Amino acid sequence: MMELVCPAGTPAALRAAVDAGAHSVYCGFADETNARNFPGLNFSPDDMAQAVAYAHARGAKVLVAINTFPRAGAEPIWHRALSCAEQSGVDAVILADIGLLAHAAARHPKLRRHLSVQAAAANPDAINLYAEAFGVRRVVLPRVLTVEEISAINREVEVETEVFVFGGLCVMAEGRCSLSSYATGQSPNMNGVCSPAEHVAYSEEGHELAARLGGFTIHRTPKGAPAPYPTLCKGCFTSGPQTGHIFEDPVSLDATRLIPRLAKAGVSALKIEGRQRSRSYVAQVVRAFRAAVEAQAAGDPMPEGALARLTEGQAATTGAYAKRWR
Amino acid sequence: MDLTVGPNFFFWPSDTVREFYGRLSRTTVARVVLGELVCSKRLPFWQEEIPTAVEALIAAGKEVAVTSLALITLKRERNLTADLIDIGLPVEVNDLSALAHVPLGTPFWVGPLVNVYNEGTLNWLIRRGATRICLPPELPLASVAVLAKMGRDEGVAVEVWGHGRLPLAISGRCYHARLHDRAKDSCQFVCGDDPDGREVETLDGQPFLAVNGVQTLSQSTASVAHQVQVLREVGVAALRLSPQSKGFTTICDVWSQHLAGRLTAPELVAKLRPTAPAGRLSDGFLAGTVGAAWSGGRA
Incomplete structure (x- = not known):
């Protein structure tokens, strides 16, 4: 079965995601080290340790996003986040910055490293470079690729790939937008x-x-x-x-119906955006997607329309996965 | 401190490209980065101008490098990138994947579209062979100061964005084509209609952005005219000037005069402002917080 990677902005949302069937939950510390640094969101070091215990007790993994680009002169803040993640027993960290990846590979070699979408690694050369230089084991692909291109990438890389299937949609290459x-x-x-x-x-x-x-x-x-x-x-x-809407309409991503094609393209994990969302939203989306990945694994058709009312402004797109979007 | 001219972002006819680099070879800028940065579909229309331009620039005593694309996704684009190294000039990496084609031990440059935000990243790139690094335009002065000092200590040239519309974003989607109700694959090269990008205003008529194919630029022309002294003090080695269709030799000349101490900052600004689209300048990324802000008064 494809791994379902679900968002959690709070410990309550993490528990809701795990209870609703998430295989993995991703979250961040309550500071500038993660790309959803919103007031009232995210985890203290204690929260993180408890979250890991809760998830592990139920067979789920915790992935920690430390995916902003450390500020010059303030790198120790990001380095401490890495140490804290490892001490909390998390299953992987999600990183974007070259310097931080190099630091993690040297100082925390046993801590599994995923490449954040914020690194925008959009072709096999980039992905293999991150894998060889920093031992990255999984890459979250930027939302600029078609399903065909994702399939071609998977034929040329050894590492796992993860793609966004639901939620907010960046129209620009992530991590490359000011x-x-x-x-x-x-x-x-x-x-x-x-x-x-x-x-x-x-x-x-x-x-x-x-x-x-x-x-x-x-x-x-x-x-x-x-x-x-x-x-x-x-x-x-x-x-x-x-x-x-010169760049993009106020739509959000819903690639539910593409799940069978993404599976065929060799994608290992499906990611849901929305660490800023409520736990009830998270629970609903996770349940729907768990049903979808189970249907895919069983060769059944994708459940239709279950999520329509959760999408932003009621309109959804498959984004760059369809070539015509460009 | 000297001047680097970055790659042209826009789709110009080959005659225009030829004249542009001919004129540029007669300016006093120290170096030029050229090649297609934004869209691989444009390259066949002007690539025969590249050898001529390189020859003229080198004959004029300038250092020359070729840029990679800013966003490499297609197999054709990867092959194009792999071929860059064979040109025999330094490659300026503007998509990190270009580095995969630079053999270990071969020096390379790093452009402003690679995320170099901190010492760890700068250090890794230097160890990998970077000899010249232009920092992302988004960086505040405090970060520039740390990185420029480190560059100076390591003997690597650190540049900052000096003058030109800011490259704010790159996408898989072509906004020029979208404005014409076309997809990227059937764009009919409409970006060529706008030699400095197509302006985007808010619904209240505020000048805001400019689209250039898959790239989004600032409407304002960013300029570090008021920060040259402090950039020198912290060890910045060069300022990057970004090509525009009109008045670019003037821009190069007045910047050279300013660096040589023959024009004051207010005089420089007075000469630069008429060359900026709608006369709008900005320096907020470096000087303050909001990128679109300008630290000088209205002219």
Whole structure:
């Protein structure tokens, strides 16, 4: 069966994911070392040790994302996160930065290393380089590849591959985007946040609600209509005579129906985005995907539509997995 | 401190490319990185200009390197990358996978699209053979200071983004094609219509970004005109100037004059501003926090 890797922003969400059938749960410490550094989220060192005990007692694994790029002059913060993860008994760490990978390989050789999507390793040469140089055992593929390309990659690499199947969707190559810091000063790479809430301002103007990020208008919606969160790359902008969602519509990823093809493409693990989500959301999505991977393993058809109402703005896409998306 | 001209981001006709590098060879910049960075589909239309440009630049006494693509996914792109090393010039790595094709012991350069945020990464790249590293434009001055000092101690040149629209993101999706309701594979090379990228405004008419095929740039022209002194003090070896279609030799000339002490920072800014699209400059990544901000006053 394909491994189901599920998000947890809190210890409660982790327990909910494990109880709902997650094979693995990924989470991060409550600081700038992980790419979901939101207020009120994430794990203290004590939380992590307890989470590992809970998961291991039920046959599930815990993967810890330490996937921001350490700040020059402050690397010890990230190094301590690695030590703490190893002491907590986690099953793997998910890293993006070359320097941190080199440090982990030298100082924590027994701690299994996964390559974060934030490293955007998009071809076999990159993946093999990370495997050879840093002993990376699994790579989370960036969301710029088609299923055919993923299949071709798996024919040329020894390491496991993991792909996103549900949740928020980056349209840019991950870890290679500074749109958020251009508008707000805070970026995924440096601060572990994208389009952060403290830089969002809503303003009722006439019959519209304007949503601004760092003072830049991201979208305007009619009063009373559902307003999506103003994520920069999902905004509505104007270019010459055209106005619209120039980068991406406010959609989220749902690749449920591609699971059989992803399995055939040699993918080892399926990842669900959403460490910022509630435990009830996590539980629902995990249950649905556990059913889907079990159906896939049994050769049954994929369950349809179970997750439609959980997707952002009710619209879902298969993203880059279909070539036409480009 | 000297000047490096980075690869041209845009899709220009080959005549334009030829004239551009001809003029560039007559400026006083120290080195030039050229080649296709953004989209492999464009390369066949202008690649025959590369040897001519390299020859002219080397004859003019400039150091020359060839860039890798910024995002390498296709087999064809991997082969193209493997062939770069045979050109016999240093390769500037702008997608880490290009490094897989650089033999151990062969020196290489690292471009601004590789994530070099800290000492550990800089150290690993230096041990692997990097001799010149342009830091990501997103880095604040505090990080630049740490890394430039380390570069100086190790005898490796550390550059920063000096002047030009900022490369903010790269994608699998072509936004130029999307704006024309096309997919990337049937783009019909519409990015060639916009020699400096296609401007993107907010719904309130705020200038914001510019799209260039699969790349997203800032609308503003980033410029470190107000930070040259401090960058020198911390050991930055070069400033990177990024090509644009109009006024680029002027940009190179006034920057050279500034580094030689013949133009003050306010004079430099006064001469640079008319060359920037809509006259908008920014230096927030280096000087403050918000990338789009500008530390100088309005002209």
